[in-house]
Amino acid sequence: MFIYDPALAVSLEEYGILIPSKPDKLRKPLAYLERRLGDVPRERWFAPLRHGLVTREDLERVHDGEFIGRLYGGGEEAEEEVIRAFELRDATGAWYRYDPSRAVRPLAGLFERELETASGTLQACLTAAETGFCFLLSGGRHHAQYAWGDGFCLINDVAIAADAFLRRRRARKVWIIDVDAHKGDGTAALAADRPDIVTLSIHMGDSWPLTEERRALGGHPSFIASDIDIEINRGEDGRYLGALAAGLERLARFSPAGGKPDLALVVDGSDPYEKDELPSTSGLRLTAEQMLERDTMVYRFLKERGIPSAWLTAGGYGDASHEVYERFFGWLIDNGEIPVGKK
Numbered sequence: 001m002f003i004y005d006p007a008l009a010v011s012l013e014e015y016g017i018l019i020p021s022k023p024d025k026l027r028k029p030l031a032y033l034e035r036r037l038g039d040v041p042r043e044r045w046f047a048p049l050r051h052g053l054v055t056r057e058d059l060e061r062v063h064d065g066e067f068i069g070r071l072y073g074g075g076e077e078a079e080e081e082v083i084r085a086f087e088l089r090d091a092t093g094a095w096y097r098y099d100p101s102r103a104v105r106p107l108a109g110l111f112e113r114e115l116e117t118a119s120g121t122l123q124a125c126l127t128a129a130e131t132g133f134c135f136l137l138s139g140g141r142h143h144a145q146y147a148w149g150d151g152f153c154l155i156n157d158v159a160i161a162a163d164a165f166l167r168r169r170r171a172r173k174v175w176i177i178d179v180d181a182h183k184g185d186g187t188a189a190l191a192a193d194r195p196d197i198v199t200l201s202i203h204m205g206d207s208w209p210l211t212e213e214r215r216a217l218g219g220h221p222s223f224i225a226s227d228i229d230i231e232i233n234r235g236e237d238g239r240y241l242g243a244l245a246a247g248l249e250r251l252a253r254f255s256p257a258g259g260k261p262d263l264a265l266v267v268d269g270s271d272p273y274e275k276d277e278l279p280s281t282s283g284l285r286l287t288a289e290q291m292l293e294r295d296t297m298v299y300r301f302l303k304e305r306g307i308p309s310a311w312l313t314a315g316g317y318g319d320a321s322h323e324v325y326e327r328f329f330g331w332l333i334d335n336g337e338i339p340v341g342k343k
């Protein structure tokens, strides 16, 4: 199953935020699916977004209550939280990558988009548990921390959905496999004391959020370890797939006493791709072939073990992000992995 909703693909530019995270990253893969699966009844492969699935209580179980209160309160306090999460002011207090004159929506309104995104992520988890596989064209705000948003992530839909899934399904364990270029630092911090949420992150070892500046602060939550962290440094692209395979094997052995998980959430950022345009992703330059191998390796690893998987698009910047998802979707279709049933 695939989930998409235009409300999740509203461009950041409509809020005046000048980050090259483009709606085409989500829209073009949907158009690709429509071309490839045009003859198949839509309800066999597509699920509309269930609006409002995630509640305030779900957010408050994972995040600081006062932080969530400011977001629900709207106005200037919510706006300040968005400014912080998207780093829209520089050290002098001047606007940075934010142009209010281009905004057609209020900054504080971004919370609504992100709340809907978290609903989509939870829906993807619940759908995957029933069907084996679900891909949400959105989600993956893995940098949001306990009491503040960070790295373009206002609230951590990954941790929120994992927690809500565990309770709603009375499940015992969720894996979070994060293959975005950046460390899933917020998720690692939020799941640090949770034996029921096991985290693996493979990421650039020498780039944001793991900066020297943050390290020097001491005790910054970005450095809280995932259960399994795999660091790939600049120039080590050739090591990536082998390191991922070894990491997945470690994950499989991580808690044998606890049995296999009820679900895996895959934070499937396209920003390790060599065509990604965000400066802070330049430390990873995987080719299109390596990106496809990454996705299919994770997919097969989970399928072979009978573990349902919910996938999120996470980070991806510039005009080429959509290519990564289209290649993966094409592989799924070509290999009969999308169970569309008879026409």
Ligand SMILES: [Zn+2]
Residues within 6 Å of the ligand: 180, 181, 182, 269, 271, 314, 315, 316
């Ligand atoms: Zn990223």
